[in-house]
Amino acid sequence: MFLTITTTGTAENPATDLGFLLHKHPDRVRVENQSHGTAHVFYPEATAERCTAALLLEVDPVALVRRGQGKGRGGAPDAALAQYVNDRPYAASSLLAVALSGVFRTALKGQCALRPELPEQVRPLRIEIPVLPARGGAELVHRLFGPLGWDLVQAEAVPLDEQFPEWGDSRYVRLVLEGELRLADALRQLYVLLPVLDDSKHYWIAPDEVDKLLRAGDGWLAAHPENGLISSRYLARHKRLTQDAIERLELVRLAEADGSEVEEIDNAVDETRDTEERPVPLAVQRREAILAALRGAGAARVLDLGCGQGQLVQALFKDVSFTEIVGMDVSVRALNIAAKRLRLERMGERQSARVTLLQGSLAYTDKRLAGYDAAVLSEVIEHLDLERLPALEYAVFGSARPRTVLVTTPNVEYNVRWETLPAGHVRHGDHRFEWTREEFRAWAGQVAQRHGYEVAYVPIGDDDPEVGPPTQMAVFTQTETIGTTNTPKEGEAA
Structure with missing residues (x-):
């Protein structure tokens, strides 16, 4: 397998910065042994104006067999021969993806210790793979790479035999991608989509492959129109793992969605002269109401479920009465921003011990969430489809069972007061629903009854006498310590 990455530059921003990004010097040939062969990295050209890095992977089928020696033989007399005739050596795209992640590991993560500003730069890139398996042909290549910001996606079918055109085309294409992207984003796309195009993996799929998929797809996969197909093929069509990936990607949309629309509404302030007092943004009022409710409940160990970019976690951390704070979100990118x-990397050991950030999904029970004084779901439930709410309900109220649970959500009745919000529209494009006060209280009352809680309601923001407050908050207080019936088995979705 052969792949080239080309970029252009100027004297001020030389193309040879590609060497810093890839952590491979343009003047040297790098040879790295892989478990399945040998990877060579070299630069056919390296000038300030144009620089090309090439990755050549020599696959060794015998190395693949030796790697698995002693596994799964079961005493069968023909087992040794079976090792040499299985299809693993031909899953070349999967092998190339693994080599890509190993040889360019730091570039894939978007890290560069010598030039830390480089990974965030968008630069002109041209990626070429002369021969690439594509089960689905050029049409599938365009469906997968087209939505990802490339200016040019070219997939030229490779004929079975140029001397016999009547035989038709093979399942291979010559791939060319051109566009302006961050190098890390381009590499992560290749890492995921190369084996997806081939629809084959050279190793057994384990549950941790879902985590790998979400990490590599962070920032682009959740919004991709073909994320279902990508998940299925990447996970070797494993139904349970594919379902897990799709459900987690659905939740990622909450954290990955553009927040500009909701921020404009949450923080809407009429233009005023400097002499006029500006109202406190709704987002700030919401955090203050949550903090007051937590203090009133005497909570010291608090969960922020769906913590996003950590605004509430930061507010909790500033109050020393909260001795342990856990923020959990499905989005790795949001957690990195949090x-x-x-500034966790700058904290002392004693301070950093108060804060933990976890990656996880509220669609599943999680033993890490048990035993806390309080849990907060601030502007979370409205981003889930209604049929997924029972899973969240059991994960929080049935399994984790904190003594206090705070849930905030928009009051749809108040939407008529937002002059910038068209009639009939929700406050954010990712909201699956927005409830009236009656609907919210009906849901909260049923949840409290099912799981042994009592519930009170607190308005947040100006409580309009006609349409109520812009945000409504339910405060659940545990009254029973017994569990609930009909609970899912451990590790299953609620």
Whole structure:
């Protein structure tokens, strides 16, 4: 397998910065042994104006067999021969993807210690793979790479035999991608989509492959129109793992969705002269109401479920009465932003021990969430499809069972007061529903009854006498310590 990455530059921003990004010097040939062969990295051209890095992977089928020696033989006399005739050596795209992640590991993560500003730069890129298996042909290549920001996606079918055109085309294409992207984003796309195009993996799929998929797809996969197909093929059509991936990607849309629309409404302030007092943004009022409710409940150990970029976690951390704070979100990118917001890497050991950031999904029970004083779901439930709410309900109220649970959500009745919000529209494009006060209280009352809680309601923002407050909050307080019936088995979706 052969792949080239080309970029252009100027004297001020030389193309040879590609060497820093890939952590491979343009003047040297790098040879790295892989478990399935040998990877060579070299630069056919390296000038300030144009630089090309090439990755050549030599696959060794015998190395693949030796790697698995002693596994799964079961005493069968023909087992040794079976090792040499299985299809693993031919899953070349999967092998190339693994080599890509190993040889360009730091570039894939978007890290560059010597030039830390480089990974965030968008640069002109041209990626070429002369021969690439594509089960689905050029049409599938365009469906997969087209929505990802490339200016040019070219997939030229490779004929079975040029001397016999009547034989038709093979399942291979010559791939060319051109566009302006961050190098890390381009590499992560290749890591996921190369084996997806081939629809084959050279290794057994384990549950941790879902985590790998979500990490590599962070920032682009959740919004991809073909994320179902991508998940299925990447996970070797494993139904349970594919379902897990799709459900988690659905939740990622909450954290990955553009928040500009909701921020404009949450923080809407009429233009005023400097002499006029500006109202407190709704997002700030919401955090203050949550903090007051937590203090009133005497909570010290708090969960922020669906913590996003860590605004509430940061507010909790500033109050020393909260001794342990856990923020959980399905989005790795949001958690990374939260860590930067909190400056975790600069904290002392004693301070950092108060804060933990976890990646996880509220669609599943999680033992890490048990035993806390309080849990907060701030502007979370409206981003889930209604049929997924029972899963969240059991994960929080049935399994984790904190003594206090706070749930905030928009009051749809108040939407008529937003002059910038068209009639009939929800406050954010990702909201699956927005409830009236009666609907919210009906849901909250049923949840409390099912799981042994009592519930009270707190308005957040100006409580309009006709349409109520812009945000409604339910405060659940545990009254029973017994569990609920008809609970899912451990590890299953609620």
